[in-house]
Amino acid sequence: MKIKKLFSISIVCFIVITCSSEDSIEQPAPTETVVAEAMYFPPSNNDTWETKSISSLGWHQDKVQDLLDYLQTKNSKSFMVLQNGRIVMENYFAGHTSTTPWYWASAGKTLTSTMTGIAEQEGFLNINNKVSTYIGTGWTSEPLAKENLITCKNLLTMTSGLDDSLGDDVTPTNLQYKADAGTRWAYHNVYVKLQDVVAAATGQSWSQYFNTKLRDKIGMTGSWIQSGDNSVYWSTTRSMARFGLMALNKGNWNGTQIINTDYFQSATxxxxxxxxxYGYLWWLNGKASYHLPQTQLQFNGKLIPSAPDDLFCALGKNDQKIYVVPSKKLVIIRMGDAADNVNLALSDFDNVLWQKINAVIN
Known part of the structure; x- marks a missing residue:
């Protein structure tokens, strides 16, 4: 009898152990939660800035020197790359430093676009209204009926219809009829009249309104300097990068919406x-065709073939560049003298530079 009892006990124990083992196999394995890296914004009250290494991004360190050599031979003064807001590359050439100001040239058109949108969201103007609503009639030498066709949106989109062959002078005698507003695209300095529109509509000077509503809010430095009929912005490379970072975030700066997203979406x-x-004074890549300054020819294909399709950019005379690539969370800045020949916006330099950038980041 004792032997039978021990045998039955051993069977029970075996069954219990087996069930326990099966239960443990069925338990789901714990899952890891991957937390996306937050977008970084440098403080607005000082110029400290988080950095990120090329190796941490899996980029090609061995291709960096070729990129830097190319930038140096092409008369660059500064080059900066932000990824998700953090500095990955910051390089200066030919005695230029992080505190040296340089001109934005027509890359600063995007500042004018942004300020026009801010003035509209604050109720001071409507971009669909005619320009003369704000600065009075007679600001061109066109017949009044033709002048009244020109809206603020026409200035934002380079479709004023004014003669672009007469130079940068924007006095009334030099602003002459070429076509009805909205029927012809031509790169024209008349966009600067938007600065007069904003000043008249807000009752503040252009610089005062700009400094209060944009520059100081995102921690930029710099100032507008009069150059002929143009007011040209000068700043450090990091200040230009701050503006690019705001653009990457669709007008938002660290949780504060500087300019409403609907306007910024239209602008880009x-x-x-x-x-x-072409958007609202922004250049756009990835489109089926494009036009260039000082020509009415249409060119088929992308603006910068080697650059990502979703890139939008600010392009200034002599190769001042702000490249924004939302899909890669990139902002790239280039300041300097003309890489090759004097140019108003796009040049062959853009495409080759992007080939060099791609070798590093892809």
């Missing part, structure tokens, strides 16, 4: 059906 997408690669 095709704004008319003539030059598909």
């Amino acid at each position: 997408n095709t704004s008319q059906n003539i030059n598909l690669a």
Whole structure:
């Protein structure tokens, strides 16, 4: 009898152990929660800035020197790369430093676009209103009926219809009729009249309104300096990068919406059906065709073939560049003298530079 009892006990124990083992196999394995890296914004009250290494991004360190050599041989003064807001590359050439100001040239058109949008969101103006609503009639030498066709949006989109062959002078005698507003795209200095519109509509000087509503809010430094009929912005490379970072975030700076997203979305997408690669004073990549300054020719293909399709950019005379690539969370800045020949905006330099950048980041 004792033997039988021990045998039955051993069977029970075996069954219990087996069930316990099966239960443990069925338990789901714990899952790891991957937390996306937050977008970084440098403090607005000082110029400290978080950095990130090329190796941490899996980029190609061995291709960096080729990129830097190319920038140096092409008369660059500064080059800066932000990824998710953090500095990955910051390089200066030919005695230029992080505290040296340089001109934005027409890359600063995007500042004017942004300020126009801010003035509209504050109720001071409507971009669909005619320009003369704010600065009075007679600001051109066109017949009044033709002048009244020109809206603020026409100035934002380079479709004023004014003659672009007469130079940068924006006095009334030099602003002459070429076509009805909205029917012709032409790169024209008349966009600066938007600064007069903003000043008149807000009752503040252009610089005062700019400093209060944009520059100081995102920690930029710099100032507008009069150059002929143009007011040109000068700043450090990091200040230009701050503006690019705000653009990457669709007008938002560290949780504060500087300019409303609807306007900024319109500004960085095709704004008319003539030059598909142009928004509100922003250039756009990835479109089927584009136009260039001082020509009415249409060129098929992308603006910068080697750059990402979703890139939008600010392009200034002599190769001042702000490249923004949302898909890669990139902001790239280039300041300097003309890489090759004097140019108003786009040049062959853009495409080769992006080939060098791609070798590093891809």
